[in-house]
Amino acid sequence: MLNWIARDRVATLLLVTIAVLLAVGVAAPGFLAPSTASMIWSNGLVLMLIALGVFPVILTRNIDVSGGSVLGLSAVTLGLSLNAGIAMPIAIAMTLGAGLAAGAVNGVLVAVLGVPSIVATLGTLGLFRGVMLIATGGEWIEELPETLKALGAKSLGGLSVMGICTGLVIIAVWAFLRSRRGRWVMVVGDNRAAARHLGLPVKRIEFLAFVWGGGMAALAGVTFAAQIGFVPNQAGTGIELRAIAALVLGGISLLGGVGSVAGVVIGVIFFTSIDTALVFLKIPAYWNDLIGGAMLLTVLLIDGRLRIALEARDRAARYHRGDAQAPQPKKLEDAA
Amino acid sequence: MKKLVMRWEVLLLALLVIELIVFGMINPRFLRTSSLLYGTSDFVQVGIVAVPLTLVIIAGGIDVSFASTVGLCAITFGIANFFGLPLAASLAVGFGTGALAGVLNATIIRLTRLQPLVVTLGSLYLFSGAATVLSGVVGANGYEGIGGFPTAFTNLGYAQVFGVPMPLFVFLCFSAVLLVLLHMTRFGRLVFQVGQNEEAARHSGMPVARIQMWTYVLTGLAAALAGLLLSAYFGSARVDLGGATLLPAITAAVLGGASIYGGKGSVLGTIIATFVIGYLQQGLQMSGVPSQISSALSGALLVIVVAFRHGLALLSAFVPARSSQTN
Numbered sequence: 001m002l003n004w005i006a007r008d009r010v011a012t013l014l015l016v017t018i019a020v021l022l023a024v025g026v027a028a029p030g031f032l033a034p035s036t037a038s039m040i041w042s043n044g045l046v047l048m049l050i051a052l053g054v055f056p057v058i059l060t061r062n063i064d065v066s067g068g069s070v071l072g073l074s075a076v077t078l079g080l081s082l083n084a085g086i087a088m089p090i091a092i093a094m095t096l097g098a099g100l101a102a103g104a105v106n107g108v109l110v111a112v113l114g115v116p117s118i119v120a121t122l123g124t125l126g127l128f129r130g131v132m133l134i135a136t137g138g139e140w141i142e143e144l145p146e147t148l149k150a151l152g153a154k155s156l157g158g159l160s161v162m163g164i165c166t167g168l169v170i171i172a173v174w175a176f177l178r179s180r181r182g183r184w185v186m187v188v189g190d191n192r193a194a195a196r197h198l199g200l201p202v203k204r205i206e207f208l209a210f211v212w213g214g215g216m217a218a219l220a221g222v223t224f225a226a227q228i229g230f231v232p233n234q235a236g237t238g239i240e241l242r243a244i245a246a247l248v249l250g251g252i253s254l255l256g257g258v259g260s261v262a263g264v265v266i267g268v269i270f271f272t273s274i275d276t277a278l279v280f281l282k283i284p285a286y287w288n289d290l291i292g293g294a295m296l297l298t299v300l301l302i303d304g305r306l307r308i309a310l311e312a313r314d315r316a317a318r319y320h321r322g323d324a325q326a327p328q329p330k331k332l333e334d335a336a
Numbered sequence: 337m338k339k340l341v342m343r344w345e346v347l348l349l350a351l352l353v354i355e356l357i358v359f360g361m362i363n364p365r366f367l368r369t370s371s372l373l374y375g376t377s378d379f380v381q382v383g384i385v386a387v388p389l390t391l392v393i394i395a396g397g398i399d400v401s402f403a404s405t406v407g408l409c410a411i412t413f414g415i416a417n418f419f420g421l422p423l424a425a426s427l428a429v430g431f432g433t434g435a436l437a438g439v440l441n442a443t444i445i446r447l448t449r450l451q452p453l454v455v456t457l458g459s460l461y462l463f464s465g466a467a468t469v470l471s472g473v474v475g476a477n478g479y480e481g482i483g484g485f486p487t488a489f490t491n492l493g494y495a496q497v498f499g500v501p502m503p504l505f506v507f508l509c510f511s512a513v514l515l516v517l518l519h520m521t522r523f524g525r526l527v528f529q530v531g532q533n534e535e536a537a538r539h540s541g542m543p544v545a546r547i548q549m550w551t552y553v554l555t556g557l558a559a560a561l562a563g564l565l566l567s568a569y570f571g572s573a574r575v576d577l578g579g580a581t582l583l584p585a586i587t588a589a590v591l592g593g594a595s596i597y598g599g600k601g602s603v604l605g606t607i608i609a610t611f612v613i614g615y616l617q618q619g620l621q622m623s624g625v626p627s628q629i630s631s632a633l634s635g636a637l638l639v640i641v642v643a644f645r646h647g648l649a650l651l652s653a654f655v656p657a658r659s660s661q662t663n
Contacts, residue, residue, distance in 0.1 A: 115642050130630075245461070293461030
């Protein structure tokens with residue numbers, strides 16, 4: 001049991017989520033309905049897209065904290081171009097272009113110039129937010145066309161167009177990570193030096209991971225604008241930290257190379273379910289941060305202790321067998 | 337001589353001087369002693385948290401939770417004051433909260449062996465949530481402030497010491513203490529050693545856990561100091577007092593020369609960087625640049641300066657290799 005909990009983070013988190021949902025269902029009748037599921041999905045879309053964007057970046061042992069500002073920047077690109085009368089498909093293409101370009105800036109800083117990713121993306125977090133505010137002149141963008149809002153409205157079986165898109169993105173990422181090139185992303189994060197010696201284009205992989213992060217943040221910006229119907233100045237602030245928290249909860253290691261798409265999805269759903277459940281339990285919204293933070297720390301604490309206990313047990317078992325002929329390969333922490 | 341000129345702090349100081357000259361040319365009022373002195377009250381809280389944060393980063397950690405700790409300490413102080421505790425006791429409550437926050441961070445990091453970024457990210461939410469909920473206790477719902485401080489306290493925010501405004505004076509004293517602590521004591525050497533190579537430090541019997549604990553506790557205490565100063569300055573304790581310090585403080589530490597990988601950094605650099613960032617914001621505002629552009633420019637500044645420094649490091653690693661070949 002202990003083994004299984006510690007080794008399969010995704011399954012544990014899934015069980016915890018189900019337990020939490022059931023408990024809320026007992027406390028607040030009417031919570032356990034299909035409509036709640038569709039609500040949690042649509043509430044979590046923006047966070048999900050940002051998390052899916054940061055995911056490959058973290059797999060390569062970098063980090064991207066500029067997601068919130070890229071979201072804002074691309075939502076503004078979308079809003080301004082739509083309100084200027086540009087057709088929807090072109091406007092969305094421009095938005096994605098803005099996001100990809102922002103991601104490319106991060107990628108150049110980290111992969112080409114060698115700036116530590118946390119520093120580079122902290123800088124661009126301020127930079128992109130500023131560019132966004134310059135573009136809007138500090139004003140909110142309102143009166144977005146109905147055609148855009150329709151993308152965020154629920155249609156087919158409680159799913160919105162953006163909801164379906166996000167589902168497709170999840171499947172695409174899952175399929176990609178199973179492919180030969182997808183494994184490269186993991187390899188770079190697990191052991192950068194080894195990946196280089198294997199002849200992988202390490203810098204290009206890192207660069208593309210950041211570009212992908214920018215693109216996903218742009219998609220999140222489209223979703224945000226479609227769901228809210230306007231673009232406030234602070235659109236997306238703080239969401240990058242929530243996304244990273246959700247990823248960590250889903251078992252994605254910030255040390256790179258470890259993580260699964262299922263972990264991303266369940267981590268995001270866990271966070272969103274808690275927010276949604278609080279609404280159902282009629283707990284004032286200002287409890288959100290306290291409960292979210294306490295849950296995150298508790299999960300981390302339990303998970304961390306379990307992992308340490310398990311490692312100690314494995315080691316004890318190895319010594320017990322007197323298994324000296326196969327020394328455990330030590331991970332090269334300093335190689336990267 | 338070359339060593340002195342090429343020191344990072346000297347380059348930063350030159351940057352600061354250039355910045356002051358440029359803004360002085362755009363708007364001569366900027367260079368008046370009074371505006372230079374009193375302008376600092378708007379940004380020294382960034383420096384107050386950035387300096388101990390430098391220690392955390394040097395010791396191989398990172399702390400992002402201080403941004404909420406600032407608000408949390410202000411709120412606990414406000415609550416203690418609300419329930420009629422004497423000023424000294426209320427202040428003790430505020431600082432105690434800060435120290436506890438640091439202990440909590442360090443303990444969880446130690447227990448889980450997780451990356452400090454993850455843990456302090458969790459406590460960033462936890463502390464701001466706790467502050468919001470606590471401020472509800474005394475009826476100040478949501479983001480309203482807790483006021484009603486004794487005038488002896490609120491006067492502190494505007495007091496002068498030797499002609500220097502109180503916040504600046506506190507910042508300079510506090511960073512002087514940390515400067516001595518980091519660069520001239522055994523503790524300081526241990527901080528560097530732990531950051532350079534934690535395993536080596538542990539194997540040579542250094543109290544790694546205790547050193548790291550102290551760096552987080554110092555950051556918590558500094559966050560309390562910043563929270564209390566801001567409460568005195570604004571006359572009310574709010575949950576979101578420290579929210580705006582998160583990025584500038586990390587920027588100041590990194591700009592000041594702290595390596596995010598640990599083992600490198602200097603308090604002096606962080607102090608100068610604080611002024612570079614602070615005066616950049618002020619100068620831009622006084623030159624009539626909207627505040628949104630100034631935030632973009634300070635983000636750009638961080639990226640450019642750090643990229644420049646990495647370029648410089650690459651270059652200096654490259655040049656000796658070539659010259660040794662020709663010799």
